[in-house]
Amino acid sequence: MEHLVQNAIDFLNSKGLSPEEVVFFISMLPLLELRGGILAASFLQVEYVKGALICLIGNIIPIPFILLFITPIFNWLKKTKLFRPLVEGLEKRAMGKSEQIQKYEFVGLMLFVGIPLPGTGAWTGALIAALMAIKLRKAVPAIFLGIILALCIMSLIGYGIPYIVSLL
DSSP: OHHHHHHHHHHHHHTTOOHHHHHHHHHHSTTTHHHHHHHHHHHTTOOHHHHHHHHHHHHHTHHHHHHHHHHHHHHHHTTSTTTHHHHHHHHHHHHHTOHHHHHHHHHHHHHHHHSOOTTOSHHHHHHHHHHTTOOHHHHHHHHHHHHHHHHHHHHIIIIIHHHHHHHO
């Protein structure tokens, strides 16, 4: 992930963005999300509280759009010959990761979003919640708490461990 984050930092820096803007955009991207944003904030030496808030906001912004609009968009795209295989592949991949969410729903969704493993995160969690038709009143808090959990874990990795190492 560090390599991917560094590539994103380099690309966004080349566009003349400030470190805070770089962190914000990385936090909005699928695959990187808050996890990559916190690492970028640490690499760019953005003060922790500011970086954490930017990452939270950046990671949260896409979620309502995914929850509300992805199903109708996917249904529309599946009517086209060109996009049907892509959409069906995305659905299959997302639903292939949904077992824990189906079994534990709220807690499963929260942990899926919060534990930083490849293929997990708020984007995929929101996609799965939308495809499973989990009610917004359950999905939104679960995803938000998952983002907070991811923030705690990634803060330790991005800021805590380097700080402890610097003391040694």
